[in-house]
Amino acid sequence: MSATPHAQRRGSRRNRIVAVAAGLATVGALAAAIPASAGEAKPAKTKPSRYQDVQxxxxxxxxxxxxxxxxxxxxxxxxxxxxxxxxxxxxxxxxxxxxxxxxxxxxxxxxxxxxxxxxxxxxxxxxxxxxxxxxxxxxxxxxxxxxxxxxxxxxxxxxxxxxxxxxxxxxxxxxxxxxxxxxxxxxxxxxxxxxxxxxxxxxxxxxxxxxxxxxxxxxxxxxxxxxxxxxxxxxxxxxxxxxxxxxxxxxxxxxxxxxxxxxxxxxxxxxxxxxxxxxxxxxxxxxxxxxxxxxxxxxxxxxxxxxxxxxxxxxxxxxxxxxxxxxxxxxxxxxxxxxxxxxxxxxxxxxxxxxxxxxxxxxxxxVTRDVAKAADMTDLINRWNTLAAPIGNRPIGYISADIPSTGTESPMGDLIADAQLAAGKKLDPETDLALMNPGGVRAPLTYAAKGSEGDGVVTYAEGFTVQPFSNTVNLQNFTGAQLVQILKEQVSGSNAASPKILLPSTGFTYTLDMTKTGADRIVVDSIKLNGAALDPAATYRVATNSFLAGGGDGITTLGLGTNDLVGGDDLAALEEYLLANSSAGNPIAPPAANRITIVS
The missing domain is CATH 3.60.21.10 (Metallo-dependent phosphatases)
Incomplete structure (x- = not known):
């Protein structure tokens, strides 16, 4: 297979009728200049078939x-x-x-x-x-x-x-x-x-x-x-x-x-x-x-x-x-x-x-990668990459292995939650935990080198691909009872058929029983913060991104927090966390993704 030249694509396909009409006009002019033979039969018009396949x-x-x-x-x-x-x-x-x-x-x-x-x-x-x-x-x-x-x-x-x-x-x-x-x-x-x-x-x-x-x-x-x-x-x-x-x-x-x-x-x-x-x-x-x-x-x-x-x-x-x-x-x-x-x-x-x-x-x-690249698309990518390179190639951290973004509890989601907990604690040392929405984790971090990048190096471009929304890291206060309700809303109501499992920061653990239905999937007495059972009457300081802080993903209780404090960009929080917790000689390892115990 080979790429079709750019000049032969949109213009040729969409203007084909015009081109054909122009060609016919030229042929018609030539025909008018040449005397027709006596008794020459006119070509019969071809009637379109009844059925026409459209791709x-x-x-x-x-x-x-x-x-x-x-x-x-x-x-x-x-x-x-x-x-x-x-x-x-x-x-x-x-x-x-x-x-x-x-x-x-x-x-x-x-x-x-x-x-x-x-x-x-x-x-x-x-x-x-x-x-x-x-x-x-x-x-x-x-x-x-x-x-x-x-x-x-x-x-x-x-x-x-x-x-x-x-x-x-x-x-x-x-x-x-x-x-x-x-x-x-x-x-x-x-x-x-x-x-x-x-x-x-x-x-x-x-x-x-x-x-x-x-x-x-x-x-x-x-x-x-x-x-x-x-x-x-x-x-x-x-x-x-x-x-x-x-x-x-x-x-x-x-x-x-x-x-x-x-x-x-x-x-x-x-x-x-x-x-x-x-x-x-x-x-x-x-x-x-x-x-x-x-x-x-x-x-x-x-x-x-x-x-x-x-x-x-x-x-x-x-x-x-x-x-x-x-x-x-x-x-x-x-x-x-x-x-x-x-x-x-x-x-x-x-x-x-x-x-x-x-x-x-x-x-x-x-869309296999064993075909010729379309040259116009390569040119397009190169042009924009030239503009993006000074920003995108900047190292922001180091990893020891791939950090996947898939699974009910993804290691990438846990890493982001940890980064937001750290960002929250800088805003307010009383911050207790962070929760990250799965839909906001757009890609994994991969260890293998890409282009001139070394193995294990995380660039700003890769971080941007993981978190491209420009959300802020927000802090809110919730009671323990509200936190229980938040966990239940992940798996009930509009999320019953397709749960939106929040990714928790380190130290926040609970059991999710998928053999049950709706809110019953949350095993309430399993919910713990740093090993201690959640107190329904106590107040907890929670970091989330601005999307969740508005009650996003159908988790409406997240929009009911108090003592709001808006922090900085969520990608900046990830970058700061990686730079503080990794180096070329001591890269960060993928989180174990063991904060949610899943019964299935």
């Missing part, structure tokens, strides 16, 4: 991962016929571009779509520049359309509007002298995100792709619970509506406009029964091959919608879920970080204007 290439949750993701974040699991599995290194926009371009080829009936979280929680290469590099890369990828995700709101609605429309950052300005950021040349869709002042969608609710009489509408929504997973400032002035009701509303509107083929881009997802990217959740005996919020959403979206491209859960699946009429409908997700892309065939019926559902086929494909 839909899709991905989701890129999160600004332009360079190949590190560790487990850059691998996928492949399932073999004999039941064994292997892991494959995957991802990196240089490879994603090559795979998409090769899959697309010269097919004029090809659409590329995404299901949100293209930016946000990004590595330093993109995040340092407010994700302008990722928007530039997506433009080069020929992305046609995407829904918004919750992370598109990390910096608020105004910043999202800037990413769409262009213009230099209001605080940072233009990163290259004389060069103004152009913005996305694809539409962001936000059908269920309503501006409270105008009562209208923040961005376009839908977009229609047209080619030679074929019309396919795309409706884009994000999860209704976005305010529960984004800082309050990021969603200020916005209301997030029900996904199903919104999609059904605009599917009717599209039908009134004569658009009967519809794809929903939904930033909400599910969990397949297997973590292998190629697991067949429709195979005999698979049963309910997928679970989670997307199942109920899919079952209730109008049959007018022909396929669902989803995201948010970072899972990989290509399953059918029955619509309200009982008819199977394709639902897909391509994991995250650009490790996979989905290739779906939509067979369009020119007579009815609808998709023939029986002909819909879909599969996920690995």
């Amino acid at each position: 839909l290439l899709s991905f989701n949750d890129l999160h600004g991962n332009l360079e190949p993701p590190a560790g487990s974040s850059g691998r996928v699991t492949e399932l073999h016929e004999d039941g064994t599995t292997t892991t494959i290194n995957a991802g990196g926009v240089e490879y994603l571009a090559t795979h998409l371009r090769d899959a697309r080829g010269d097919n004029p009936y090809s659409i590329t779509a995404a299901a949100g979280d293209m930016v946000g929680a990004s590595p330093l290469l993109s995040g340092l520049f407010h994700d302008e590099p990722t928007i530039e890369a997506l433009n080069n990828l020929d992305l046609d359309v995407t829904s918004v995700g919750n992370h598109e709101f990390d910096e608020g609605a105004k910043e999202l509007a800037r990413l769409q429309k262009g213009g230099c950052h209001p605080a940072a300005g233009c990163y290259v002298k004389g060069k103004k950021f152009k913005g996305a040349d694809f539409p962001y869709l936000a059908a269920n995100v309503i501006e409270n002042k105008t009562k209208k969608p923040l961005l376009k609710p839908y977009w229609v792709w047209k080619k030679n009489g074929v019309k396919i509408g795309f409706i884009g929504v994000t999860l209704e619970d976005t305010p529960g997973v984004v800082s309050a400032e990021g969603v200020k002035g916005l209301t997030f509506k029900d996904e199903v009701k919104t999609i059904n509303k605009y599917a009717k509107e599209l039908e009134r406009q004569g658009v009967k083929s519809v794809v929903a881009l939904i930033h909400e997802g599910g969990a397949p029964a297997s973590t292998s990217y190629n697991y067949d959740c429709d195979s005999p005996g698979a049963g309910d091959g997928i679970s989670g919020p997307i199942v109920d959403i899919a079952k209730n979206i109008t049959p007018k919608v022909d396929a669902l491209v989803t995201g948010h859960t970072h899972a990989a699946y290509a399953c059918t879920i029955k619509d309200p009429s009982g008819k199977p409908r394709m639902v897909t997700s391509a994991a995250s970080f650009g490790r996979l892309y989905t290739d779906t065939t939509l067979t369009y019926d020119r007579k009815t204007g609808d998709i023939s559902r029986t002909a819909v086929k879909s599969a996920n494909h690995v």
Whole structure:
């Protein structure tokens, strides 16, 4: 496989009709100048066939991962016929571009779509520049359309509007002298995100792709619970509506406009029964091959919608879920970080204007790193890396081994909690413990050298990839009874189906019994601080990041603390902790991740 030259991509694909028309005009002029032979037959016009296959290439949750993701974040699991599995290194926009371009080829009936979280929680290469590099890369990828995700709101609605429309950052300005950021040349869709002042969608609710009489509408929504997973400032002035009701509303509107083929881009997802990217959740005996919020959403979206491209859960699946009429409908997700892309065939019926559902086929494909890198993406990465290098290459600590970010209790999450406890104690020596949200731990720290970096060296860029949100470390007072309630809210209410297990700082321990349900999973008499049982009536000083301090992740009691004190940046806290507790000769070891005893 080889990369397609930049000049032959977006311009050629989208302007192909214009080019062909110009060519035909030239041929027509030449023909007019040459006398026609007597009795020469005119060429018969070819009538388009009734059924037209349309290729839909899709991905989701890129999160600004332009360079190949590190560790487990850059691998996928492949399932073999004999039941064994292997892991494959995957991802990196240089490879994603090559795979998409090769899959697309010269097919004029090809659409590329995404299901949100293209930016946000990004590595330093993109995040340092407010994700302008990722928007530039997506433009080069020929992305046609995407829904918004919750992370598109990390910096608020105004910043999202800037990413769409262009213009230099209001605080940072233009990163290259004389060069103004152009913005996305694809539409962001936000059908269920309503501006409270105008009562209208923040961005376009839908977009229609047209080619030679074929019309396919795309409706884009994000999860209704976005305010529960984004800082309050990021969603200020916005209301997030029900996904199903919104999609059904605009599917009717599209039908009134004569658009009967519809794809929903939904930033909400599910969990397949297997973590292998190629697991067949429709195979005999698979049963309910997928679970989670997307199942109920899919079952209730109008049959007018022909396929669902989803995201948010970072899972990989290509399953059918029955619509309200009982008819199977394709639902897909391509994991995250650009490790996979989905290739779906939509067979369009020119007579009815609808998709023939029986002909819909879909599969996920690995973005392997054994293909040629796309040269334009390499140039893009090098340009932005040159700007980022003075900041990103600065060492901030040393580790003795990989520090993983996965698992119910991740070593990386524990390390961050320890760093925030130390930061809290500097603010107030009476600080007792720290709690870290799992969703804020975006990547592992890897021991192996990267580029010119030595083994075990942690750079600022790597730290930024782990903690990219620019949260602050906040202190609050809680009673022991409130701390018990906080632990229960991790595994009950809105978190019952998908627990948000907080990572505790050293000295705070308890037992989590996953054989039980809801709040009963917390074994109350096991909760201890530095070996002593928690006193329900006592007051404890707790450090959290600003997201949790606002009651984030559905843990509302965290928003009820008293005696608030706002500290410094959370990444600065991690950097200070690593510098104080590690050196080249005495690197820090991964935490044992034994603070939560799990019964399963």
